[in-house]
Amino acid sequence: MYMRTQKINTRRILQTTLLMMILLMSFILPASAGTIEDNTEAIENLQIALTFLWLVVAGAIVFFMHAGFSLLESGLSRTKNTVNILMKNLMTISFGILIYWAVGWGIMYGADFAGLIGIDQFFLKGADHEMWNGWWFQMVFAATAATIVSGAMAERTEFKAYLVYVVIMVAFIYPVYGHWVWSGSGILTAGFLVDLIGVEHHDFAGSGVVHAVGGYAALAGAMVVGARLGKYRNGKPMAIPGHSLPLAFLGTLILAFGWVGFNGGSTLDANDTYISFVIVNTFLSAGAGAITVMLITWIKTGKPDPSLTANGLLAGLVSITAACGSVTNGSAIVIGIVGGTILYAGVMFNENILKVDDPVGAIAVHGYAGSWGLLAVGIFSIGIGNGILADASYAAEGAGLIYGGYEQFLIQAVGLVINIVWAFGISFVVFKLIDWTIGLRVSEEHEIAGLDEIEHGINAYPEFVMVKE
């Protein structure tokens, strides 16, 4: 009989029967231990090979997210700045590879100094297969954090100034905070803070490490570089529509696809059956985020807004990135709904209150929804070893507020404060220094002419007739 889902069950029954037969035989007969060890070793090698392979594939899928960012950001920019933003994204990954190899990895995962920073393994010195494998998967994350910034600063930032920032981001800003959370010996998962509060900070796949760091760095950058010409007239924000919605939507879907690698890969162990659970929570939150923003914009303006809705999907994804291995399906949906709401509120807040000009909404998607993601762990975490997390290995230690725990929420909040202070603070300083030295912003004349023409001497669509401004 052809049965699509019941197949594995049947196999399991057969295997259990077989296992019981083997057990019986093992009482009757003695055994040949030599080949047992060979098998054990072969099994161990297979487990390692499976994990290595999965992280190669998951890393590839995350690498492809750079195509997603390229399209989302260029689609939401104007034609005169299209090639410039594509180039910025291409060079982010190109520099990201070399810099995270030379410096970033060592700072993040090298031998710990005082819980603050890694101090060896630069240039992947002494690397074995495990380190190469780990580097590939971590590198694509580092480059993601960096590329978030490019979108928020699009259409008016000097190309070379941006490159200088990327190098500093991938070499230092990202890996230092990453060390605090993901190295196993950083201040947020070991030492006095953890002793004090009683549980470790939990950020499964990087709502904080990747997205909030990128988002607050983007906020700093957007503030220092200032709004685009024409964005504010008499203090009121003007709409500057993106030049190609198909590119933006394709970018969004590539990013969503990428999240399979981003969250799914972050168990760092292909033998961990929780990967499926992680994926389900991830996409429930994504769907909830998109639908929420669609409804909000529909109610507010009478029309469901496409680019905000696409950003709602991304906000759902960012929001669940820390918590996806620690919460129920139902909680994942709530996290996505709140994440979508925060995206909408955040975009309005940036545009109308902060008066920060973010052409693609990156600050709200990654910074604000990422912050929510960190707190959401503290609210919805089941607590490792409880309920459906009975045998989980990658979940938040403590139970969240809705289950009566408060320690996890506390350490999440502490981590968030540290995240904002670090990512915003140091980025603000770095952008100011860049501005004072080599100059962060193109001239007014150049901004009007467009960065493609001025910085690259090229036209994204040379054969198409454009509307006069």
Next chain:
Amino acid sequence: MYMRTQKINTRRILQTTLLMMILLMSFILPASAGTIEDNTEAIENLQIALTFLWLVVAGAIVFFMHAGFSLLESGLSRTKNTVNILMKNLMTISFGILIYWAVGWGIMYGADFAGLIGIDQFFLKGADHEMWNGWWFQMVFAATAATIVSGAMAERTEFKAYLVYVVIMVAFIYPVYGHWVWSGSGILTAGFLVDLIGVEHHDFAGSGVVHAVGGYAALAGAMVVGARLGKYRNGKPMAIPGHSLPLAFLGTLILAFGWVGFNGGSTLDANDTYISFVIVNTFLSAGAGAITVMLITWIKTGKPDPSLTANGLLAGLVSITAACGSVTNGSAIVIGIVGGTILYAGVMFNENILKVDDPVGAIAVHGYAGSWGLLAVGIFSIGIGNGILADASYAAEGAGLIYGGYEQFLIQAVGLVINIVWAFGISFVVFKLIDWTIGLRVSEEHEIAGLDEIEHGINAYPEFVMVKE
């Protein structure tokens, strides 16, 4: 303690310790039979982990097909309706996730009632890793069936009416038929029909379950909503060219890439070596379909037609989706040739005889080629256990017409009739009900203005000058 990179090290230390303990024990004890069992269990876990991982990846690749559908459909629509069709696709997957989680999965794979419908597991109640894993892979299929409809109804269907349909499709229409074929206890693989004919209906990866259901629902929708303004003049069909062939071609290639997950994943078992065979047949049929349509259009019009040829590739893929694990390479090529021919004939039939307006050719690609795919099993099936299918586990039970069997063809034909009656019938009723209540079609004025402007207040390409109509 949560350690991202040191996890494997820790495991290694544990495993090395374990290994050393085993080695020690092997000197002390005459035999350690216990470790045989450990190995057997570890092997079983690896087999499961491999399958889970493969379905996560295959599901991701199928998820990415939604980008393919988005681009194919928007590329073949006009600029004024581009964002609308992109939004419909984005919301199809967003609603698809939530609705298939809440309702669809339970209807399709919940405990069987009378061979007709599943009645539990709503909201994935009681899910374990296997159910989460299965849900992810099945959910992306459910959303695919739904999204087929959006293309055929593009450029004149109300956004909210479409959303209502999507919810009904994913919650009920798709999973009910899916239950009949893929649950293992539905009427087409168990019970009196199967007893009567002697073999089970076979639809490996969904020529019928996904494509024909989507295609006939699309036919019903396109009939109820009517042709676009200007499509017929004095009863003669007019060409309304798509606005961006690059988007359509990229969409086609993304869909072809997606078929690796779609068909390859459908053994539902990564340990099944037939996956490679399935992939080879899939792409032989795809190539044959494209070449066939290229030649037909070349002969008929003197020029090889690009968008029909791209649809020919897709028709080849749809045609082989049911049979890809049951037929020889040579048969796969024949199936693709016939599939391509049917695509061409189907498009001509819809346009000139039925007078149904399908902007993207979805009805012919998915409905007609999908129907052919079901019948093709009955014609070309080797029969499980025969020849190259000696040790196959996922193939059609009976031999096809060319091998002298008739039972398989019979049950395939019966399944096809049920498919058409169900998918077309209930969709027709649903679309009529939607039309009578909230209205299925936009006003004439709005259709002329374009759905992007009217329904979303946005312009897909605001800076580009368009040709006056």
Next chain:
Amino acid sequence: MYMRTQKINTRRILQTTLLMMILLMSFILPASAGTIEDNTEAIENLQIALTFLWLVVAGAIVFFMHAGFSLLESGLSRTKNTVNILMKNLMTISFGILIYWAVGWGIMYGADFAGLIGIDQFFLKGADHEMWNGWWFQMVFAATAATIVSGAMAERTEFKAYLVYVVIMVAFIYPVYGHWVWSGSGILTAGFLVDLIGVEHHDFAGSGVVHAVGGYAALAGAMVVGARLGKYRNGKPMAIPGHSLPLAFLGTLILAFGWVGFNGGSTLDANDTYISFVIVNTFLSAGAGAITVMLITWIKTGKPDPSLTANGLLAGLVSITAACGSVTNGSAIVIGIVGGTILYAGVMFNENILKVDDPVGAIAVHGYAGSWGLLAVGIFSIGIGNGILADASYAAEGAGLIYGGYEQFLIQAVGLVINIVWAFGISFVVFKLIDWTIGLRVSEEHEIAGLDEIEHGINAYPEFVMVKE
């Protein structure tokens, strides 16, 4: 001996021997060897399943590179020839599938005749799962070599003439050279040349087999078909800008993503932990290539050139494709830097000295950087079994020039000469024959009107107003 497809067989023989030894022991010893053997067999099956699955996925990722080529080539062409180049790419893969199934595989991997050519396994006769699996992964490579040519000959080549060439390329030109390098019994890895020099030619994933073959075929094609109208005025090259940089950049990033499958899959063994090492080297070279070309163009013209920089990334990837499993990380970076430099110099050389018109830079990217990739093995190879390659199975045999070896360099140079003579020579003859019989180039009138209109009766962007030429 480096054998691409026979690897698994060797392992199988070893494993069979092992199994027979275990079987023997089970007769001698009283133990319950039966279940140990069951485990050993299950482990072997898992190892095979893992490799099969990986090559299915890696092949899929390489398949997707055809979307990358489609976009890169159409993005760098003009709007009037956009659909034509998309169709050429689609038909390349469609014909590639059928022709490599019917003929190409047999020529490349069939039983060897005199080290020159394979002579059986046509139509995959007698295929088992391993052959189907191998075919899928090899087929996507064959189609890649063919599609490289389409870009260099874009905008003026007859559609049907190109199709004839594709068939010959996939059936004969590519697989013959592939047989010489990858079959395990070809002249470059067995027989008198190898005996003479002392080591085998090494081309891990195809700097030579795929890229240089494609690149020199492209050079022949571009020479025979001649430059586009307007490319040279009074012998001076004119810039003809591509019509859509976003398509070109997306294509570039899809290709880079594809390289994970291209190089990562080429160990042909998922249990080989060197995959991670291969990936790291691949992307270090890619990043170095892009940065190098960015800097060169910046220095030369004052502005970093986007399309050359994107080609620099690809040149880095092509350059490292032969050497990625044989060199240190540092060498990989140097290989990328030189590869990028060669790309730039090669484009200038083609345009100004050779006066060959290559709209997309394919000859420099694939031909020249591919040539460099072959030589780079001879310069930077660590030599299998040395240093970090202590337990490697897929690396160049001999040490390179920088480690004091010269044999590897010699055989790499010999292979390169053979590659150029074969790929350029036979392609030149084939293109001349096509030109004399059916005609290679469209008429001047048709070239001015554009191939989309003339050959396909279609317009890529019918609603957009274009700039008058």
